[in-house]
Structures are given as C-alpha cells and as structure tokens.
Amino acid sequence: MKQKIIAIVGPTAAGKTGLGIALAKKYNGEVISVDSRQVYKGMDVGTAKAEGKWVEVEIEKGGSIDQLFGARKTFLVDDVPHWGIDLVSPDKDYSAAQFKEYAEQKIKEIAERGRVPILVGGTGMWLKALVDNLDLASTPSDKGMRAELEARRLGDLFHEYKELDPVGAETIDKNNKRRVMRALEVTKLTGKPFSELRTAGESKYDVLQLGLSLDREALYERINDRVDVMIGLGLVDEVRALKEKYGCGIDAMTGIGYRQVCEFLDGKESLRFAIIETKKASRHYAKRQMTWFRRDERVLWITSGEEVNVAVDNFLK
Numbered sequence: 230m231k232q233k234i235i236a237i238v239g240p241t242a243a244g245k246t247g248l249g250i251a252l253a254k255k256y257n258g259e260v261i262s263v264d265s266r267q268v269y270k271g272m273d274v275g276t277a278k279a280e281g282k283w284v285e286v287e288i289e290k291g292g293s294i295d296q297l298f299g300a301r302k303t304f305l306v307d308d309v310p311h312w313g314i315d316l317v318s319p320d321k322d323y324s325a326a327q328f329k330e331y332a333e334q335k336i337k338e339i340a341e342r343g344r345v346p347i348l349v350g351g352t353g354m355w356l357k358a359l360v361d362n363l364d365l366a367s368t369p370s371d372k373g374m375r376a377e378l379e380a381r382r383l384g385d386l387f388h389e390y391k392e393l394d395p396v397g398a399e400t401i402d403k404n405n406k407r408r409v410m411r412a413l414e415v416t417k418l419t420g421k422p423f424s425e426l427r428t429a430g431e432s433k434y435d436v437l438q439l440g441l442s443l444d445r446e447a448l449y450e451r452i453n454d455r456v457d458v459m460i461g462l463g464l465v466d467e468v469r470a471l472k473e474k475y476g477c478g479i480d481a482m483t484g485i486g487y488r489q490v491c492e493f494l495d496g497k498e499s500l501r502f503a504i505i506e507t508k509k510a511s512r513h514y515a516k517r518q519m520t521w522f523r524r525d526e527r528v529l530w531i532t533s534g535e536e537v538n539v540a541v542d543n544f545l546k
Contacts, residue, residue, distance in 0.1 A: 231435040232340050233545065236263070236348040236356060238522050239441035240515035242451040246279050246306075248441065248537065249349035253309040256347075256541060259339045260306070261332055262313035263350030263359075266484050268323050270315045271471060274464045275486040277455065278314060281306035313350075319471060319481035326365040329358045333433070345545070353400065353521040360438070362430040368415045378410045386413055393417070397424030400521050404510075405483045437544040439537060440528040442519065452511045456486070460504060465490055485510045 235252065237245045249260045262268075266276040281304050304311040312335045317323050332348070332355075339346045348356065358365060378386060383406045390413040391398035397416075402408055412423040419426060443451070468490040471482065477491035486507045493503040522528055531537050 231433065232336060232346075233435045233437070234336060234346040234348060235541065235544070236360065236436055236438045237350075237441065238353070238356065238438055238528060239351065240448060240518040240522075241277075241351055241511060242455050242515070243441040243443055243448065245349050245351065245441055246277075248439070249347050250279075250307050250309050252537070252541060253345070253347050254307075256345050256545065257343070258345035258347040259310040259312065259342075261335050261339075261346060261348045262311060263328075263332075263348050263352050263356050264313070265323070265328075265352040265355060266481070267314050267350075268316040268328070269319045269481050270317065272319060272467070272481060272484070272487070274459050274462045274467045275484065275490075277459070279306040279311070281311065320475050320479050322480060324365070325355050325358045325363075328355045329363070329365065332359050336434070351518050353518065357525075360432065360434065360436050362432050364430060368418055368426070371414065371418055374414055374417065375410070378414060383409065386410060389413060390416065390423075394422035394424050397422055400424075400517055402483070404488060405480065407480050436527070437540065438525070438528045439540065440522055440530040442530055448515060449512050452515060453508050456504060456508045456511060459486060465493070465500070469494055485514060 235256075235258070237249050237252070239245055252258055253260055264276065266272060267278055269276070272278075283302050284305055285302055304314045313328070313332065316331070336346045348359070350356065357363060383404070386406065386409050387398070387403045390401070390409055393416050394412065397412060401412055415426060416423045442448075464486060468482075468487055471487070472491060472494055475482065477488075477495070482488065482491060489498070489503040489507045489510070492498045493500050498506070529540055531540065
C-alpha cells in the first residue's frame with residue numbers, strides 16, 4: 230500500500246498555511262513546505278514564512294520511545310512541526326531535484342512516527358516532481374552556449390524560450406535569468422521543449438491534493454494587503470541586510486519583493502513604486518500558479534471547511 234500524503238495547493242495568499250496547520254492539528258500531521266523561496270535562511274518577511282520558533286526535539290521512530298532518530302531541530306508553528314524551511318543560505322542554489330530527495334526522506338520519517346505528511350505550498354514544479362516521481366536528471370551544460378546566453382538580455386532570452394516552449398513559458402519565472410537560460414539551453418541542446426523532458430515514474434504515494442481558490446477580486450485584495458504587511462514588518466530592512474551580505478545579483482534575490490526593493494535601494498525607483506510593482510508581480514504570479522494547478526484534474530478544489538473535513542476523513546479511512 231502506498232504512503233498517503235495530503236497536499237494543499239493554490240495561489241499565494243489563498244490561506245494554504247493556515248489550512249495546513251489546522252489539518253496537522255486535527256489529523257496528527259506534520260507540515261512540509263513546498264516553497265522555493267522559504268528554503269533560504271534570512272528571507273523571512275518577503276517569503277511570508279509563518280511565525281514560529283526553532284527548537285531541539287527528540288523525534289520518536291514508530292511511536293516507540295526506545296527507538297529515537299535523535300535530537301534535531303524543527304521549526305514549530307503553533308506547535309506543529311514544519312520542514313523544508315531555512316535549508317540553505319541565499320547564495321546557494323536549491324533545485325527541484327534536491328527538494329524531491331529531501332521531501333521523500335521527510336515523508337518517510339513522518340510516516341514512521343505514525344503521523345500524516347502534509348505538503349503545503351505553491352511551487353507547482355516541486356510538488357509535481359514529488360507527486361509524479363519525475364526523473365529530474367539534468368542535461369549537461371554546454372559552456373559555449375551558456376556564455377552566449379549569458380551575454381544576452383533576459384527579455385530576449387524569454388522571448389526565444391516562449392517560441393520554443395510556450396507551455397513551459399507560462400509557468401517559468403521569467404524574471405529569473407538563470408532559470409530561463411537553463412530552460413532555453415536544455416531546449417536547444419535536446420531539440421525538445423524543456424517542459425516535456427521531465428518524465429514521470431511510478432508514483433510512490435497516494436495523494437489527496439486540496440486546492441484553495443478565491444475569486445479574483447478577493448485574492449488580489451489579500452495579496453495587496455499582504456505586501457503592505459510585509460513592508461510594515463520590515464521587508465526593506467531585510468532586503469538591505471541581504472544586499473549588504475550577498476548583493477542583489479544572486480538567484481534568491483530575483484524573488485518577488487526582493488527584486489523590487491533592491492531597485493529602490495539602488496536608487497532606481499521610489500519605495501512607493503517598488504511596493505506597487507511588488508503587488509503587481511504577486512498578482513501575476515498568482516495567476517500563473519492558478520494556470521498550473523488548474524491543469525491538474527487530480528486537484529480537489531474546496532470552498533468550505535466542511536468539504537475539507539469530508540475529503541480528508543474519506544481519504545484517511
């Protein structure tokens with residue numbers, strides 16, 4: 230029998246974190262974050278990490294106090310263990326393949342403790358890699374082509390990639406030059422769209438995917454409010470500290486909010502403009518997320534707490 234896991238998906242600011250915590254409390258679960266930005270240490274405000282604390286815990290294996298994994302740190306949010314947070318420093322790369330390996334290990338550990346693994350997040354490619362057991366073996370890089378691509382403007386690279394792989398272009402972060410370069414490089418080297426090269430293996434898990442969605446006006450209002458809250462919580466100071474330590478040229482700093490505030494700190498734009506652009510980019514990102522998740526017919530879109538309870542109860546029987 231395949232291990233059962235629950236995944237909560239949907240656009241940014243839809244309420245995934247809160248639902249994940251509620252389900253973990255009700256069904257004896259632990260949360261694994263599926264967020265390609267929350268893996269970075271020191272990037273807290275701009276990635277909307279839940280407020281919590283790092284603690285040393287004794288983690289039991291198989292429910293037996295005699296078989297311990299040993300003491301290790303976990304991030305507790307409202308007393309619920311969260312994994313997949315603060316894994317690497319911002320100047321390090323962290324790929325879907327690395328996340329897949331990490332999440333598989335965490336699912337195994339959580340299940341051995343007799344608890345329910347609950348995946349929460351909006352990074353669709355990372356979740357798909359895990360759920361569909363994708364083969365993420367990479368095509369070797371071509372130094373000559375990489376140098377040629379590096380010299381070109383990001384806008385030109387994305388335009389060419391969109392022509393060669395329109396499906397992949399809908400979901401890729403078009404402001405992340407490194408990712409656009411890699412997708413275009415692989416597409417040109419293999420002659421096949423980058424989005425089609427990840428082949429699925431036999432799924433390891435029985436997955437209930439719950440989708441959270443709001444009407445567009447309500448979602449956009451929540452996104453705008455979230456950005457205002459981030460500014461109030463010190464996003465500018467967070468970006469300033471990261472900029473001083475790592476600079477704004479690293480991959481992690483291309484994330485929404487970080488990129489715009491960097492332009493403000495560089496004197497290129499006003500803070501007001503940076504806030505407006507952050508809200509705009511967040512809304513566009515939410516739209517891309519919905520495009521991605523709506524394609525997956527396995528996602529059960531929920532509109533009430535009662536629907537959630539019925540779906541989870543039936544799934545875990």
